[in-house]
Structures are given as structure tokens and as C-alpha cells.
Amino acid sequence: GGGAEAGVHTGRLRTGLDPRAHRIVYDQYRADDGDPVGDELRLISEVDRAHLVMLAERGIVDPARAAALLTTVDALRAEDFAPLRSRPMPRGLYLAYEGWLVDRLGQETGGVLHTGRSRNDLNATTVRLRVRGPYGRLLDEVAELARVLLDKGEAYRDVTMPAYTHGQPAVPISYGHYLTGIAGGVLRSLAGLLDAGREIDVNPLGAGAVGGTSVPVDPARTADLLGFTAAAPNSVDAVASRDFVLRMLSAAAVLGVLLARTARDLTWWTTEEFGLLRMADDLVGSSSMMPQKRNPFLLEHIQGRSTSALAGFTGAAAAMSTAGYTNAIAVGTEAARHLWPGLADTTQAVTLLRLVVDGAEPDRDRMRDRAREGFTSATYLAERLVVDGVPFRTAHHLVGETVLGALDGGTPLSDAARAHPGVAAAAAGYPADWLEPETVAAACAHG
Structure with a gap:
């Protein structure tokens, strides 16, 4: 095993798992499916209250009947819809709910609720109301992740490390520069998510x-009563479209790719072989068999959960593509059901990455040593030769020879540069620390 229960200390770990991570990783095994009937009835009744107020204000329904319906609906909400939970639903939840109101208030009163409305525009409305919560939570978590990345980027702006390409040391950067680079991608994803949510501000009611x-x-x-910013301009589009499902899942999938790539980097860097980062005890797991283990298993959860939105997009798009452009169960029910796990899993992956970034400490000495040992200043040395008039390809070859000489002689790159006949003249004019990774990182920083 690779995890660790919260509050359970091992000989190797001094603390249990962070409770916030524990809820995400382990509470899934204890959670039920929530209260889907109650949740849907709360949304339906919320729409009903707005619809009844509008019908009464327009003189379409007698105000006394509307008031009786509102009072009964509010009482049902206060009872958490208990009278409906054992009621047969042979034709679905809404008709069982409306049937109970008719039985309670009579046809003359209970039967006016659905005036000027269809289940089609009702369902298109409730799904938009339902997504507000999980969508808003994802936005909040993404913004918080960006904040932590930027804060840590500032804190570690002078911590020099090697950037890697093809898994090999490339050039020196700062750990802070890496983190702010990730923050840039997170902020783009936040913009994409915000754009994807514009459709849920449009009220489908009235489309029938x-x-x-x-x-x-x-x-x-x-629209005003339910917190929408506008009414749908076209009735066909109002009931046919669930574009926001695809757009939200698409934006979340793009974010998920970034989360997974970042988690992959951090996983490598926390290994004993790299040793660039160390995660606090409350962010790692132990092994059920191997006493020495400190497993960064939260990063594996990030990699796994960050794929959920991509899977959801594929499923939702496939379901929608089977339907014509009108109200369709394949769109409104089968495609839309992929949205909830996609948003929830992405939100959890974002939270986990935020906890990891906030709690991971760079090993400053190890990072600097790896930048030196990887000869990450070589490109800078070649560019100094170019400044002195040497063609870049020639400089590239000369510095390659210099690196080989440093390896053969077991010397720093700066010493090898002063010993190489084609490089020594250029190297002579610089101070002793001119090829130190932190000096080069500061000279080459972009952004």
C-alpha cells in the first residue's frame, strides 16, 4: 500500500495525513450517493417559486391560488420532501411531485403550476441551477491554486535548480520561475472555465x-428571480443545447492535463534519486510492508483524477452526437450526467496540488548541486563566445569539448573553460562565479 490514514503515525512518519487531503482520498469509501431525489426536488421547487410569482404578477394565475401553492411548496421544502419519498413515481419525479400537489390542493389549484411550461424548459433550467455550486467551487479552488503558486514562486525566486528537457539537465532556472510558469497555465485555464460558464447565466424558461x-x-x-442575467433568445436552442456541459468539461480537461504534467514533475523531483523536493509528513504515505517508505501518493491521485473531465467530455460528446437539435434525453440526461464527476474530480485534483505545492520544500543545496553537475551553464558559456564574435555553431562545438574536458578531469565548468584553448580567452575576462548556476539563471531569466 502507498497511503496513510489521518491520525495514524508510523515509525517513519511523525504525523498523519492532512485532513483536507484525507477527505478527498479516503472519504470516498464512506460516502453514499447523497440525496439525488431531494436535491432535484429542491431545484424544481426553486424554479416553481419563481414561476408562480411570475404567473401571479402577470395575472395568468389567481394570486390566491399561487399563494396556496407557494405555501405548500415551502412546507414541502421545510419537511425535506418527506411526503414524496415513498410515493410511487411511474412517470418520473416531476409528475409525482405535481401529482402530490394536486392531491393536496385540488386540480383547480395544484393543476395550474405547470402553466406555460414544459419539463423540457424546466429541466434545462434546473441543470443550470445545479451546476452553479460545483462550478463555483472549481473556480474558487483554481483561483486559490494560482495564488499559492504565485506566492511560492515569489518565495523561491532565488532558489536555483536545473530545468529539464528530455529528462536531462538543460539550463538553470529558479524553482520560483517554474512555479510561476505553472501559475500562468492555471490562470489561462481559469479564463477558459469562466468563458465556459456564460451559458448557465441564460434562463431557458419560456421555451416550453x-x-x-x-x-x-x-x-x-x-430570470431575475432565479439569478440569471438574461432570457434565452431562441426556444429551440434553449431546450436543445447543453453546450456548457461540453465547454466546462473541455476547459476542465485542459486544466487536468496541466495538473497531471505538474504532478509528474513533482513526483520525479521528490524521489531519492533526484532529491530536489521534500514533502512534509502530512502529505506523504507510508507502506503497509516496507517501513522506510515515504510515498508521495497524493501526486498519483492528482494524475488519476485529473483525467476525469477528459473522459467525461468524450462520453458527453458521444451521447450528444446521437441526437437531433431539439430536446433529447441523450443530451439533457445522458450527456449531462458526465459533468458532475468531471467537475468534482478536477476540483479535488486542484485542491491536492495546492496542498502539495504549499507543503513541498525545495532542497536548495541539492538543486544548486544538480544544476552544477548537469553543466547547465554550458549554453550561457556558448552565448558569451557568440558575443565575442564566434559563430554559434562553432561556439556550440567548443563548449561541448569544454564539457567533455570537465567530465574527464572532474573539474567545474569554469575551470575547464579556462583550460580550453578555444574558450580561455573569452573566459579570462569574467569573475570567478560567472558560470555559477544562480548567476546564469539571473542573467537569462525570461519573465
């Missing part, structure tokens, strides 16, 4: 089944 309604409803009023 697909062609609107002759009842003089006021979609702008229900």
Missing part, C-alpha cells in the same frame, strides 16, 4: 417544449 408558449409568460422576470 421546444416552440415557446402562447401563454404570456415573462422569462425576464423568472
